[in-house]
Amino acid sequence: MRCPHCDEEIQGPVCPQCGAMSPEGANYCMECGSALEEPGEIPVSDDMNDDLDLDNRILCPDGTCTGIIVNGKCVECGKKI
Numbered sequence: 001m002r003c004p005h006c007d008e009e010i011q012g013p014v015c016p017q018c019g020a021m022s023p024e025g026a027n028y029c030m031e032c033g034s035a036l037e038e039p040g041e042i043p044v045s046d047d048m049n050d051d052l053d054l055d056n057r058i059l060c061p062d063g064t065c066t067g068i069i070v071n072g073k074c075v076e077c078g079k080k081i
């Protein structure tokens with residue numbers, strides 16, 4: 001895959017369906033939308049659960065973001081409240 005701004009090659013995984021390359025960290029192919037890896041279990045450490053209060057979480061005020069607010073900032077998009 002080439003960067004649309006500087007035209008340099010961006011390294012990443014190759015799609016098992018269509019053979020196109022997607023950026024590193026991508027979960028789905030940029031060309032055909034196929035999953036790049038088999039879905040697996042997300043590793044969660046015990047200390048992550050200590051700070052997570054699911055009942056009192058604050059959702060990001062941006063209507064299109066799926067993040068939550070931690071310390072006044074969205075963990076997904078970075079928007080501050």
